[in-house]
Amino acid sequence: MVDPLAEFVTLLQPGAPFSKMVSAAGSWRVRRAEAGRPFYALILDGSCRLDVTGHAPITLEKDDFVLIPAAYDFTMTSREPPAPDVADTVPVPLSDGVFRVGDPGEEADLRVLVGYCVFASPDAALLVSLLPRLVFVRGEKRLSNLVQMVGEETRERRPAREVVLARLLEVLLIEALRSAAGTAASPGLVRGLADIRLAIALRRMHEDPARPWTVAELANEAALSRSMFFERFTRTVGITPMAYLLAWRMALAKDLLRQNGLAVSEVAERVGYGSASAFSVAFTRHVGLAPMRYGRERPEGEVLATAAPRAAPASAPAG
Template structure:
């Protein structure tokens, strides 16, 4: 059986080579503004608050020891001790931040440490990352998973040690943690995205059908019928859970597959068009150009030219 989440994660090629240790003494509050890069947060010890801003709204999570949060396209977020409200986007932050080897100390530099965090930027090495990230939740919060707890413990131990090949081990552990976090939240995801859609058995069936055969001439009525739902109920439920309408999702996945096939250069253009559901090269070219921003031939050449000699 096709696993849609595995396919997306595989195409994303996740890595986590950039991390730093942050220790904090209450009271403290920090706000960050990012440029859409993926950001992760592991709470190794203590408790804190994390507020994630999105489209004029904000969601505040109270994090506990062992929690892991991934924001696939971070823009603006804030963290704080439990005795402080996370600062608003327009609020100045005055908490002292002092650099230290491998990270930073937040709050009173002479105070007792009440939280220890590992934070950093992920890397989605695929050039399709923006397209694929749109299929993921706006944020992933994992808690209470034994496998994740073991990984977090290993990462915490490695972050405090000075062992040979420390950076390589940290990077590999974090890669596994990213994938495990996405997988473990499939049954409890709250933010819209592929993970939340897969948690719904009826929607999961439709998602698997689209991934199994992206070339099929799917429509909302057919997918709704397969899910034993009315067309309107299926459309609303899918859009709310996944964050994209069914045909928008199908198009996004077709274009991700098309880009991968163009990059591999194993198939001729007519074959690629057929693989992703288009009866002619011209129809495929129009759809690809509208979605990606350039014709498929130019995309293939650009990818070829970008490869190292």
């Protein structure tokens, strides 16, 4: 049986270029507002507060894990945040990959491992749009162990480091997303897979993306009426069933064109198009480039969107 979540994460091609350990004491506030990069944090000791635009503030405690697949605007503070007119805190580097925020004279009351990962898929923006905007998991020791392994591997220069990191990140993302599946996640693939009826339809689309699916056929797979299935899928996943199927087909097509050097006609057949011309029209409309051209060159915008960020300078905020 095809596992949509595993396929999804594998296609994202996650990597982990940077992580750091941060200790804190007293009153402090670190703010991030930048181009979206997947951000994660694991609370090792103590507690703090996280404010993410569009979500209620969360108090993070020991062993809590948070993942923001496309972090644009968020703030981490001490449990009692400083007054609004107090300047944001600038983290102080203590050693390679270790930072301090807050009052340097007080004993640390928080230790947190934070980091950024990258998604190397040329379709990362579309795939990330199908993830929850915020993944929050409480008290999962298995997840904590994985995050710490990622942090250790990021800092060490061991043989096969990049291969190990890629595999660890895949496992970490799958574990985080499936741990969050039962929570009140925002619309997306994870929330859809948590719905037993919708999960059947999603699996069928992933098992056989080339089949000429209709909403009625997918509703029948989910044992729901057509109208109920359409409304429930759109509300839970965030897009219509046919929009999801198109997005997944185009993501697969991009991967096939870039990785395998297949003929356009063969790619068209694998993703459900009866002719190369029909596929070319759909692909060009969706991607902005003809399939043959896309297979020869990576579009400039996608390079910029998925390039690994430079290592943060010593004065980079803890978030």
